Amino acid sequence: MAKIEAPELTGKIITPKVKTGASKDLKVFLAKPELMTKVSFPSEKPADWKEKFIENFGVILNKYKSVRVFLDICVRCGACTDKCHFYLGTGDPRNMPVYRQELMRTVYRKYFTTGGKLFGSLGAAQEITDELLDEWMTYFYQCSECRRCSVFCPYGIDTAEITMAARELLDSIGMGSKYNLEIVNKAETLGNNLGMPGPAIRNTLDFVEEDIKEKSNVDVKLPMDVEGADILFVTPSADFFASPHIESLAGYAKVFHQAGASWTMSSYASEGGNFGMFIGNYNHMKAINARIWKAARELKVKRVIVGECGHAWRVLYAFSNSLNGPFDFLDSRYRVPQHICEYTLDLIKRGALKFDKTANDQFSVTYHDSCNVARATRMGETPGDQFTIPREIIRTVCNKFVDMDADTIGDRTFCCGGGGGTLTDELIDIRVKGAMPRMQALKRVKDSHNVNFFALICAICKAQFTKVFPYYGIDMEEVGGVHQLVSNAIILGAKEGI
Amino acid sequence: MNGLSSVINLLAYVAATIFVLGFLNKVVLYFKTPSPLKIATTPAPTNSVGVVLRLVPEVLFFRSLLRGGTAEKILWVGGWFFHVSFLLIILRHLRMFVYPVPGWIMSFQQIGIWAGLIFPIALLILIVRRFTNDRLAVISLFQDYFVLLLIIAIGLTGLLLKYFVRTNLVDVKSFILGLFSVSPAQVPASPLFLIHFSLVLILLVYFPFSKLMHAWGVLISPARAQADNPREVRNVAPWAQ
Amino acid sequence: MPNLEVEGKSYEVDEEGYLMDWQNWNEAIAAAMAKQDGLELSQSHWEVIKFLREYFEKYQIAPMIKILTKEIGKVLGPEKGNTKYLYELYPAGPAKQACRYAGLPKPTGCV
Numbered sequence: 001m002a003k004i005e006a007p008e009l010t011g012k013i014i015t016p017k018v019k020t021g022a023s024k025d026l027k028v029f030l031a032k033p034e035l036m037t038k039v040s041f042p043s044e045k046p047a048d049w050k051e052k053f054i055e056n057f058g059v060i061l062n063k064y065k066s067v068r069v070f071l072d073i074c075v076r077c078g079a080c081t082d083k084c085h086f087y088l089g090t091g092d093p094r095n096m097p098v099y100r101q102e103l104m105r106t107v108y109r110k111y112f113t114t115g116g117k118l119f120g121s122l123g124a125a126q127e128i129t130d131e132l133l134d135e136w137m138t139y140f141y142q143c144s145e146c147r148r149c150s151v152f153c154p155y156g157i158d159t160a161e162i163t164m165a166a167r168e169l170l171d172s173i174g175m176g177s178k179y180n181l182e183i184v185n186k187a188e189t190l191g192n193n194l195g196m197p198g199p200a201i202r203n204t205l206d207f208v209e210e211d212i213k214e215k216s217n218v219d220v221k222l223p224m225d226v227e228g229a230d231i232l233f234v235t236p237s238a239d240f241f242a243s244p245h246i247e248s249l250a251g252y253a254k255v256f257h258q259a260g261a262s263w264t265m266s267s268y269a270s271e272g273g274n275f276g277m278f279i280g281n282y283n284h285m286k287a288i289n290a291r292i293w294k295a296a297r298e299l300k301v302k303r304v305i306v307g308e309c310g311h312a313w314r315v316l317y318a319f320s321n322s323l324n325g326p327f328d329f330l331d332s333r334y335r336v337p338q339h340i341c342e343y344t345l346d347l348i349k350r351g352a353l354k355f356d357k358t359a360n361d362q363f364s365v366t367y368h369d370s371c372n373v374a375r376a377t378r379m380g381e382t383p384g385d386q387f388t389i390p391r392e393i394i395r396t397v398c399n400k401f402v403d404m405d406a407d408t409i410g411d412r413t414f415c416c417g418g419g420g421g422t423l424t425d426e427l428i429d430i431r432v433k434g435a436m437p438r439m440q441a442l443k444r445v446k447d448s449h450n451v452n453f454f455a456l457i458c459a460i461c462k463a464q465f466t467k468v469f470p471y472y473g474i475d476m477e478e479v480g481g482v483h484q485l486v487s488n489a490i491i492l493g494a495k496e497g498i
Numbered sequence: 499m500n501g502l503s504s505v506i507n508l509l510a511y512v513a514a515t516i517f518v519l520g521f522l523n524k525v526v527l528y529f530k531t532p533s534p535l536k537i538a539t540t541p542a543p544t545n546s547v548g549v550v551l552r553l554v555p556e557v558l559f560f561r562s563l564l565r566g567g568t569a570e571k572i573l574w575v576g577g578w579f580f581h582v583s584f585l586l587i588i589l590r591h592l593r594m595f596v597y598p599v600p601g602w603i604m605s606f607q608q609i610g611i612w613a614g615l616i617f618p619i620a621l622l623i624l625i626v627r628r629f630t631n632d633r634l635a636v637i638s639l640f641q642d643y644f645v646l647l648l649i650i651a652i653g654l655t656g657l658l659l660k661y662f663v664r665t666n667l668v669d670v671k672s673f674i675l676g677l678f679s680v681s682p683a684q685v686p687a688s689p690l691f692l693i694h695f696s697l698v699l700i701l702l703v704y705f706p707f708s709k710l711m712h713a714w715g716v717l718i719s720p721a722r723a724q725a726d727n728p729r730e731v732r733n734v735a736p737w738a739q
Numbered sequence: 740m741p742n743l744e745v746e747g748k749s750y751e752v753d754e755e756g757y758l759m760d761w762q763n764w765n766e767a768i769a770a771a772m773a774k775q776d777g778l779e780l781s782q783s784h785w786e787v788i789k790f791l792r793e794y795f796e797k798y799q800i801a802p803m804i805k806i807l808t809k810e811i812g813k814v815l816g817p818e819k820g821n822t823k824y825l826y827e828l829y830p831a832g833p834a835k836q837a838c839r840y841a842g843l844p845k846p847t848g849c850v
């Protein structure tokens with residue numbers, strides 16, 4: 001493998017000149033036939049794949065208004081072209097959102113539009129071929145479904161919708177991504193993306209309990225499978241396995257402990273994330289999501305709270321109700337579901353949590369808006385609370401906080417470069433490059449405010465940045481969760497009423 | 499009525515029919531295609547009044563475009579002045595479609611003349627940027643140049659008719675009124691007018707089959723026209739039940 | 740499917756060189772994989788591998804990294820019970836590189 005060169009950290013995000021084919025060789029591994037079968041897709045490309053492809057395309061057009069309308073109305077104004085971190089990082093024109101869409105639009109014209117049928121290539125309509133499928137397989141897995149392009153498009157055209165539809169189409173003719181489908185399969189059969197059996201999770205929870213006990217001499221419990229608890233807490237399985245994720249797990253537990261809450265996790269629904277979304281497959285997304293609501297019923301909880309994970313929050317906040325609602329068996333006084341940040345800030349506002357901010361004094365903190373939270377969901381009551389709530393928490397537990405440049409946060413935030421099913425080793429090259437805009441913005445606050453803690457609330461972002469920071473010469477331990485900061489500063493012990 | 503007049507009158511009806519039915523067909527198709535999931539690009543308003551308030555500045559001022567960088571600022575100037583002058587020109591044309599002409603139409607006459615002059619300049623900006631910016635050069639297709647050239651040709655033939663090759667407006671008006679009242683009349687004896695008019699017919703026919711459907715799409719784009727209330731309101735597509 | 744040849748025997752591995760069947764593992768495989776990466780396995784490397792396999796046998800998954808560091812601290816001394824030391828041993832990441840040498844499947848997910 002060629003050595004990966006990270007872009008130089010200058011603090012400036014410069015739009016590159018077009019470099020055709022710059023990232024054409026960065027591809028995901030294909031799923032093997034056995035794996036395809038396990039997740040109910042054709043094991044390989046059938047002889048009549050073209051007919052199948054066109055037929056399935058038609059089905060998608062009839063099912064999703066987004067795909068149909070977006071394919072029709074793009075005026076190729078170019079406003080999105082330099083908004084994608086993967087274009088900014090590589091200069092490959094296929095990573096310009098509109099030109100990524102063009103891979104699908106050209107086929108759409110051929111089979112589904114009057115102009116394409118009448119004028120063919122003059123109308124930029126192309127037949128689907130093996131070569132074109134190969135390009136699909138490459139560039140629709142170089143999109144992190146982050147929706148940044150949608151923000152700047154005069155019609156809100158969201159390339160993530162096109163990417164999801166494209167992956168669904170590819171899967172439907174036997175062409176899948178090993179990484180994504182393995183995870184879908186594990187989530188559906190074992191209950192989480194990592195394939196962690198219940199006893200292994202319990203072992204980790206015990207470890208965290210002991211760790212807290214050793215450090216603070218307080219018995220903070222991390223309960224699992226407790227029937228009759230009030231709260232079912234669902235978090236990405238990475239929180240049971242990876243660093244720095246695990247630090248936030250301790251943070252959630254301490255918050256619940258101080259609140260005196262009756263809570264539990266579930267070994268059956270031990271995953272907040274949902275790769276069914278990344279591959280654009282409604283049924284898989286629904287099946288993975290269904291485990292959570294089944295667990296909620298079986299454990300007879302009153303409410304569901306979700307841990308730090310961008311796309312988990314999207315699926316749970318925005319899609320759950322459609323997929324597996326209604327949730328009238330839960331207590332209607334609480335929003336269903338709730339984000340852990342909503343919960344924690346609410347406790348803070350009611351004075352139920354006490355902090356020693358100086359515990360975080362070695363940190364100068366900035367906050368990365370994870371794109372799924374920023375552009376696909378909300379927290380709290382008011383649009384935009386998804387930006388203010390995590391920041392308010394950070395300000396409550398830290399003395400030093402600074403935001404990155406305004407055009408790189410909020411709904412204009414840059415993706416970490418590893419979202420949407422691209423967080424796999426074979427794509428590390430594009431992940432390093434895709435992180436460039438975010439890294440430049442970070443560099444600026446590092447220079448101006450000595451930032452040394454990069455706080456965020458997304459499991460994928462955490463994994464991606466820990467991996468990518470060293471390429472840019474930054475210590476991977478500078479990445480951490482918001483509840484990691486909470487965990488550091490929270491004062492355990494005597495409760496002062498709630 | 500001569501043969502040419504019959505043909506032009508017929509073509510006008512055909513074009514208008516294709517435009518109306520084609521447009522309605524797309525509107526119905528978009529309406530019938532469900533949105534199984536809530537996908538508003540957030541922060542988004544939480545109710546339908548909010549959605550309208552979100553869309554108004556998008557339609558009137560291309561608000562999202564304004565959030566971009568320099569390239570989008572140039573585009574905004576070209577695009578906004580193009581659309582507004584296009585609208586004003588149409589309003590100015592209305593005086594030829596009705597009799598008697600109501601006062602409000604008359605009030606657009608002067609500004610409509612200015613719009614006619616700004617129109618080709620704005621379109622020129624839109625064309626030039628397509629081949630001078632390397633990213634746009636890659637994404638631009640034949641049809642992108644085609645509509646721009648078609649519309650600029652309509653504008654320029656219009657200007658010629660107004661300033662250089664004057665036509666008898668009385669003939670034009672009787673022809674147009676004839677069309678609207680379905681009592682076909684003689685076409686004006688001006689080749690330039692016929693070119694101007696034919697180009698408009700081509701635009702009408704082209705419209706529903708092209709990206710020009712963005713005029714409707716901007717109002718119903720799921721990322722913008724949905725309310726952000728998935729926790730409160732359950733949304734299920736019929737196929738997903 | 741690619742294969743790894745060790746001492747005249749052939750073992751199935753995936754695209755990234757992870758053993759397909761963790762039960763087929765033996766120490767020679769680990770040594771061979773390390774050699775390909777230009778690494779000489781020391782006693783400390785072997786302690787990591789040993790613990791990973793024991794843990795996997797019990798839980799069907801590799802241990803969380805902090806569990807690993809704690810264990811290594813116990814066995815090799817507290818000054819070595821940290822992530823930095825593990826990365827010194829396994830520059831490509833303890834979770835991934837060490838798992839590969841230990842014949843375990845790569846942990847994939849949001850990690």
Ligand code: HEM
Binds near residue numbers: 077556580625646
């Ligand atoms: C609700 C009404 C409309 C809105 C909000 C709207 C908005 C926009 C925007 C934001 C652009 C991109 C900027 C640009 O390229 O100029 C655009 C492009 C364009 N619009 Fe519209 N539009 C509307 C109606 C129309 C109509 C009725 C036409 C009919 C001729 C039209 C023709 C065009 C053309 C030709 C372009 C492409 C310009 C280019 O290629 O650079 N639009 N429109």
Ligand code: SF4
Binds near residue numbers: 073078081152157
């Ligand atoms: S910004 Fe929207 S309309 Fe413009 S090129 Fe991109 S997707 Fe098309």
Ligand code: SF4
Binds near residue numbers: 085100148159
């Ligand atoms: S969704 Fe994100 S990654 Fe995909 S094209 Fe748009 S900006 Fe790029």
Ligand code: SF4
Binds near residue numbers: 311371373418461
């Ligand atoms: S991983 Fe995080 S930043 Fe990247 S796509 Fe997901 S939510 Fe966005």
